[in-house]
Amino acid sequence: MTGTVAARLKELGIVLPPPAKVLGNYVPAALEGNIAIVNQAPVVDGKVKYAGRMGAEVSLAEGEDCARITAINVLGALSAVLDGNLDRVRRCVRLGGFIAVTPEFKDHGRVMNSASDLMVQVFGDKGRHSRFTVGVVSLPADLAMIIEGMFYID
Amino acid sequence: MTGTVAARLKELGIVLPPPAKVLGNYVPAALEGNIAIVNQAPVVDGKVKYAGRMGAEVSLAEGEDCARITAINVLGALSAVLDGNLDRVRRCVRLGGFIAVTPEFKDHGRVMNSASDLMVQVFGDKGRHSRFTVGVVSLPADLAMIIEGMFYID
Amino acid sequence: MTGTVAARLKELGIVLPPPAKVLGNYVPAALEGNIAIVNQAPVVDGKVKYAGRMGAEVSLAEGEDCARITAINVLGALSAVLDGNLDRVRRCVRLGGFIAVTPEFKDHGRVMNSASDLMVQVFGDKGRHSRFTVGVVSLPADLAMIIEGMFYID
Numbered sequence: 413m414t415g416t417v418a419a420r421l422k423e424l425g426i427v428l429p430p431p432a433k434v435l436g437n438y439v440p441a442a443l444e445g446n447i448a449i450v451n452q453a454p455v456v457d458g459k460v461k462y463a464g465r466m467g468a469e470v471s472l473a474e475g476e477d478c479a480r481i482t483a484i485n486v487l488g489a490l491s492a493v494l495d496g497n498l499d500r501v502r503r504c505v506r507l508g509g510f511i512a513v514t515p516e517f518k519d520h521g522r523v524m525n526s527a528s529d530l531m532v533q534v535f536g537d538k539g540r541h542s543r544f545t546v547g548v549v550s551l552p553a554d555l556a557m558i559i560e561g562m563f564y565i566d
Numbered sequence: 567m568t569g570t571v572a573a574r575l576k577e578l579g580i581v582l583p584p585p586a587k588v589l590g591n592y593v594p595a596a597l598e599g600n601i602a603i604v605n606q607a608p609v610v611d612g613k614v615k616y617a618g619r620m621g622a623e624v625s626l627a628e629g630e631d632c633a634r635i636t637a638i639n640v641l642g643a644l645s646a647v648l649d650g651n652l653d654r655v656r657r658c659v660r661l662g663g664f665i666a667v668t669p670e671f672k673d674h675g676r677v678m679n680s681a682s683d684l685m686v687q688v689f690g691d692k693g694r695h696s697r698f699t700v701g702v703v704s705l706p707a708d709l710a711m712i713i714e715g716m717f718y719i720d
Numbered sequence: 721m722t723g724t725v726a727a728r729l730k731e732l733g734i735v736l737p738p739p740a741k742v743l744g745n746y747v748p749a750a751l752e753g754n755i756a757i758v759n760q761a762p763v764v765d766g767k768v769k770y771a772g773r774m775g776a777e778v779s780l781a782e783g784e785d786c787a788r789i790t791a792i793n794v795l796g797a798l799s800a801v802l803d804g805n806l807d808r809v810r811r812c813v814r815l816g817g818f819i820a821v822t823p824e825f826k827d828h829g830r831v832m833n834s835a836s837d838l839m840v841q842v843f844g845d846k847g848r849h850s851r852f853t854v855g856v857v858s859l860p861a862d863l864a865m866i867i868e869g870m871f872y873i874d
Binding site (some may be wrong): 446447502503505506507508513514515517518520521524525528529531532539540541542543544545546547548549562564 | 703
């Protein structure tokens with residue numbers, strides 16, 4: 413990795429992981445023209461770190477960690493498709509958060525804030541995105557969360 | 567606001583609100599290159615107007631009003647990021663509707679039609695979009711609905 | 721239909737259907753600039769083929785068929801908006817899968833693989849996309865699944 417964003421990540425003490433292998437005919441991140449789409453999960457060293465539902469198996473504090481890890485994985489997969497040069501990111505345009513929840517769970521916003529905060533820590537104003545957060549029944553492999561990012565690339 | 571779309575809104579008796587403040591490191595609408603992404607909720611004067619689930623706390627008639635209000639908020643946030651000039655919208659490319667529902671709720675399509683109808687009322691054929699509507703467990707702040715719009719901007 | 725992709729579809733024995741009529745002010749596929757967004761459902765000859773939830777009314781084998789049919793419908797609607805010339809597709813950038821599920825359902829990934837596999841069968845490496853799959857409470861008209869595709873068009 414090279415550039416201003418790489419230096420910022422170093423300051424923050426964040427090491428971007430290589431993207432986890434996908435189990436199918438798809439890719440961790442797709443770049444075409446000026447648009448990159450990335451989908452990632454709370455996976456660390458190839459293993460699901462947070463499984464189950466927020467409000468039950470996953471606590472709020474764990475949920476916040478989960479969102480941060482997932483957002484870091486988004487940046488890891490994005491970096492890989494940009495050959496390590498995150499300075500090409502002109503904007504984080506959008507984050508979409510899907511959280512597996514119990515019917516009683518209320519803290520979608522607090523969880524997703526961890527992901528939004530990371531984008532602004534890393535990219536500054538270029539990291540300010542439009543976002544949605546929704547509570548779903550379940551996700552593949554019992555994942556607690558998925559984040560989809562859309563980035564504008566120079 | 568200026569231009570043809572502003573005149574059309576006036577004919578329809580629609581006053582676009584300024585976007586509600588967001589509670590985090592994100593923005594109501596993000597414009598980069600030719601793409602604008604907007605996420606909005608059924609908020610009026612800074613307060614959630616429709617909370618709870620359609621099929622229970624929110625009736626069908628209320629759901630239709632909810633979708634219309636949310637779509638108006640989408641246009642309000644879009645207008646703000648375009649400095650009030652909605653004539654720059656070449657196309658409403660996509661609407662995504664997330665509705666908090668009970669398992670028995672069946673009227674996703676009727677609810678979302680209120681949002682789709684508004685786009686065509688305001689933009690004419692430029693307002694015809696691809697769309698999805700899904701029933702989810704819950705949304706942040708107990709919102710009954712979120713709409714994400716994607717617009718192509720000249 | 722003409723071109724290399726049309727020939728590939730013929731080899732695969734796939735006949736793309738015309739898009740099902742939509743019941744509202746929206747369109748099966750929207751193309752603007754280089755971006756096409758398509759939303760489709762498991763509809764055959766104008767009728768819903770798979771209704772209900774995976775894990776209950778829809779078996780895993782049916783779910784895999786459902787995803788394949790839905791993905792074929794995505795290509796049908798895309799083809800229609802490209803005047804039959806799928807060679808203009810530079811990339812399938814993204815697939816999003818919304819599956820109506822029971823709380824116990826675990827096979828989101830296997831179901832969605834049918835859709836991902838189809839894209840790679842048809843487009844080769846251009847068909848490798850970023851993807852998400854989520855389990856939701858319900859979908860319009862009791863549909864078992866919706867797929868949204870995003871394509872980069874030359």
